[in-house]
Amino acid sequence: MNTDIRVSRTSNAAKVAAALGALIVVILIAAPYWAGRADLRLMGEVFLYLALASLWNLLAGYAGLVSVGQQAYVGFGGYMLFALTIFAGLPPLVAIALAGVLGALISIPVAALIFRLRGAYFAIGTWVMAEVFRLVFAQVSALGGGSGTSLPTDIVRSMADDRSAREALSYWLALGAALIVVTAVYLLLRSRKGLALTAIRDNELASASLGIDIWRTKFFVYVVTSGLTAVIGALIFLQKLRISPDAAFSVNDWTAFVIFIVVIGGIGTIEGPIIGTLVFFLLRETLADLGTIYLMVLGLVAIVVMLKAPHGIWGFIRHRFNLQLFPLGYRVVIADHTKGV
Amino acid sequence: MDFLNAVVQGTLLGGLYALFAAGLSLIFGVMRLVNIAHGDLIVLAAYLGLTTTVVLGVHPLVALIVVVPAMAGIGYVLQRGVLNHTLGDDILPPLLVTFGLSVIIQNALLEGYSADPQKMDAGVLETASVALGPLSLGLLPLLTFAIAVAVIAGLQWTFYRTPLGRAFRATSDNQDIAQLMGLNKRHVFGLAMALALAVTAVAGILLGIRTSFDPSVGGGRLIFGFEAVIIGGLGNLWGTLVGGVILGVAQTLGATINPGWQLLAGHIAFLVILAVRPNGLFPRISG
Numbered sequence: 001m002n003t004d005i006r007v008s009r010t011s012n013a014a015k016v017a018a019a020l021g022a023l024i025v026v027i028l029i030a031a032p033y034w035a036g037r038a039d040l041r042l043m044g045e046v047f048l049y050l051a052l053a054s055l056w057n058l059l060a061g062y063a064g065l066v067s068v069g070q071q072a073y074v075g076f077g078g079y080m081l082f083a084l085t086i087f088a089g090l091p092p093l094v095a096i097a098l099a100g101v102l103g104a105l106i107s108i109p110v111a112a113l114i115f116r117l118r119g120a121y122f123a124i125g126t127w128v129m130a131e132v133f134r135l136v137f138a139q140v141s142a143l144g145g146g147s148g149t150s151l152p153t154d155i156v157r158s159m160a161d162d163r164s165a166r167e168a169l170s171y172w173l174a175l176g177a178a179l180i181v182v183t184a185v186y187l188l189l190r191s192r193k194g195l196a197l198t199a200i201r202d203n204e205l206a207s208a209s210l211g212i213d214i215w216r217t218k219f220f221v222y223v224v225t226s227g228l229t230a231v232i233g234a235l236i237f238l239q240k241l242r243i244s245p246d247a248a249f250s251v252n253d254w255t256a257f258v259i260f261i262v263v264i265g266g267i268g269t270i271e272g273p274i275i276g277t278l279v280f281f282l283l284r285e286t287l288a289d290l291g292t293i294y295l296m297v298l299g300l301v302a303i304v305v306m307l308k309a310p311h312g313i314w315g316f317i318r319h320r321f322n323l324q325l326f327p328l329g330y331r332v333v334i335a336d337h338t339k340g341v
Numbered sequence: 342m343d344f345l346n347a348v349v350q351g352t353l354l355g356g357l358y359a360l361f362a363a364g365l366s367l368i369f370g371v372m373r374l375v376n377i378a379h380g381d382l383i384v385l386a387a388y389l390g391l392t393t394t395v396v397l398g399v400h401p402l403v404a405l406i407v408v409v410p411a412m413a414g415i416g417y418v419l420q421r422g423v424l425n426h427t428l429g430d431d432i433l434p435p436l437l438v439t440f441g442l443s444v445i446i447q448n449a450l451l452e453g454y455s456a457d458p459q460k461m462d463a464g465v466l467e468t469a470s471v472a473l474g475p476l477s478l479g480l481l482p483l484l485t486f487a488i489a490v491a492v493i494a495g496l497q498w499t500f501y502r503t504p505l506g507r508a509f510r511a512t513s514d515n516q517d518i519a520q521l522m523g524l525n526k527r528h529v530f531g532l533a534m535a536l537a538l539a540v541t542a543v544a545g546i547l548l549g550i551r552t553s554f555d556p557s558v559g560g561g562r563l564i565f566g567f568e569a570v571i572i573g574g575l576g577n578l579w580g581t582l583v584g585g586v587i588l589g590v591a592q593t594l595g596a597t598i599n600p601g602w603q604l605l606a607g608h609i610a611f612l613v614i615l616a617v618r619p620n621g622l623f624p625r626i627s628g
Contacts (some may be wrong), residue, residue, distance in 0.1 A: 119432040260441070296452075
C-alpha cells in the first residue's frame with residue numbers, strides 16, 4: 001500500500017469557512033450603509049454578547065474556571081468609561097482601552113483571593129466579588145450612587161457630531177471588539193499556552209505531571225478575559241449611555257444569558273458561542289413578547305441541552321460531520337479523504 | 342452601648358443566615374453538589390408560606406406544617422428527576438442546571454406573584470420584644486436563633502445518630518461501596534435534598550416574616566448562606582452557625598457605621614477570612 005499520509009491542521013471545510021467568514025465580515029462592516037437604525041443597534045448588541053460569550057467560553061470551557069461573576073468586569077468597565085471620561089476628561093476611545101487595562105489589573109488581587117476556592121465554590125466566590133464591586137460603586141456618589149448616572153452630552157458629542165455617525169461608530173466598535181475577541185481566543189488556543197490549556201481541560205493531573213504550571217496558566221487566562229470583559233463592558237455602556245449599579249452588575253444580563261449562550265451553542269469550542277449567540281437572539285426576537293415565559297423557556301432549554309447534549313449544538317454537528325471551522329487540532333490526512341484523529 | 346447592641350442583634354441575625362446555609366452545607370456534604378438555585382428555593386418557600394397563610398388564614402408559623410413537607414417533596418422529586426443526572430466528576434453540569442433552575446424559579450414566581458414586594462403577617466410576634474438589661478431583644482430574632490440552633494442540633498443528630506445519617510455519611514465517603522452495601526444512592530441523595538429543602542422551608546418562612554421579599558432576592562440569600570458555609574468550614578454544621586453569626590455581626594456593625602455598608606461589611610468579613618483561613622474556621626472535609 002502506498003498511500004499519501006500527512007498531518008494537517010487545516011481542512012477544506014475550514015478554508016471554505018474562512019472565505020465565507022471574510023465575506024460576511026465585509027458585509028457586516030458595510031452594515032451602516034445598508035441597515036436601518038434599529039437593526040444596527042440590535043447587531044451591535046449581538047456582537048457584544050458574542051464577545052462576552054467567547055470570553056466566558058475561554059474561561060469556563062478551556063480553563064475550567066466556571067465563573068458566575070464576570071458581571072463584575074462588565075460593570076467595572078462600564079463605570080471606568082464613565083469615570084475616565086467625566087473626571088479625567090479622556091476621549092471615550094482612550095477610556096475604553098484604559099478600562100480594559102484597569103480591569104486586568106484589578107482582576108489580579110481578585111484572582112489571588114478567589115483562586116483559593118475550588119470548583120463550584122469558586123463560582124459563587126466570583127459572584128460575591130461581583131456583589132462587592134456593585135456595592136462599592138453604589139457608594140460612589142460622584143457617579144450617581146445607587147441610582148446611577150448618564151454620560152454627559154458633550155462627551156457623547158466628542159465622538160462624532162451627528163447621531164448616525166455616532167451610531168455607526170458604536171456599531172463598528174462592537175463589531176471590531178467581537179472580531180478581536182474571537183481572533184484572540186483562536187490565536188491563544190493555537191499557541192503553546194493554548195495547548196497547555198487544552199491539556200488542563202482534558203486532564204488536570206496528567207498535564208501537571210507534564211510540567212504545566214496549572215495555577216499560572218489559569219491565572220493568565222483569568223486576567224486576560226477579565227481585561228477584555230471590561231472593554232466589552234465599556235462598549236456596552238457606551239451604547240446605553242446610562243449606567244447604574246443594578247444594570248452594570250446584573251447577574252442575569254451579563255452572566256446567566258452568556259452561560260446559556262455558551263451551553264446551548266457548545267461549550268469548549270470556538271464555534272459554539274457564535275451559534276449560541278445567534279440562537280439566543282433568534283429566540284429573544286421571536287419570544288420577547290412573552291416576557292418572563294421566554295426566560296423560563298431559555299432556562300429550560302439550557303437545562304435540557306446540558307442533560308441531553310452536554311456539548312451543545314456545535315458539539316452535535318462536529319460529532320456528526322467531523323467538522324471544525326476554526327482549525328485547532330491536527331488531523332491525519334490520507335490521500336484526499338480527511339479523517340480525524 | 343450601640344456596639345454591644347449591634348453585636349447581639351447581629352448574632353441573632355446570624356441564626357437566619359445559618360438556616361440559609363444549613364441546607365447548602367448538608368447537600369454539599371452528602372453529594373458535593375452546590376445548588377445555585379438554593380436562594381430561589383428559599384424565596385419559593387416564602388411564597389408558598391404566603392399563599393398558605395392567605396388561603397387557609399393561618400399564622401405563618403402554622404403554615405410550616407404545609408410548607409415543610411411540600412418543600413421536602415419538591416426536593417426529592419427535583420433530586421431524582423433532574424439533579425441526580427448531573428452528578429459526576431465534572432462540576433459544570435450541576436452548576437449550569439441549578440443556574441437554569443434559578444432562572445426558571447425566579448421567573449415563575451414573577452409570573453405568579455408579580456414583582457411587588459410581599460410580606461407575611463405574623464401579628465404580635467413581629468413587634469414583641471423582651472428586655473435584657475439595657476438591651477431590647479425582638480422576640481422574632483430570638484425565636485429564629487433558637488430555631489436555628491434546634492435545626493442544626495437536629496441535623497447533627499440525624500447525621501451521627503440515625504440510620505439515615507449513616508446512609509448519608511456512607512454515600513458521602515464512597516458512593517460505590519455504599520451501593521454494594523445495599524444503599525440506593527439515588528434514593529439517599531433524594532432524601533438528602535428533601536431534608537435540605539425542609540430546612541430551607543423553615544428559613545424561607547422566617548425570612549418572609551422578618552422582611553419583605555420579592556422574586557429577585559434569591560441570589561442575595563444564596564450568597565449569605567454560601568459565605569456562612571465557607572466561613573464556618575465545609576461540612577461542619579456547628580461551624581456554619583458560627584459562620585452565620587460572624588456574617589450577621591459584621592453586617593450589623595457595618596450598618597451602625599454607615600447604613601450603606603451593611604452588606605459590604607459582611608462580604609469584606611468573608612473575604613478577610615478567605616484570605617487568612619482559606620478552609621474556613623473549622624473545616625471538616627476538603628472542598
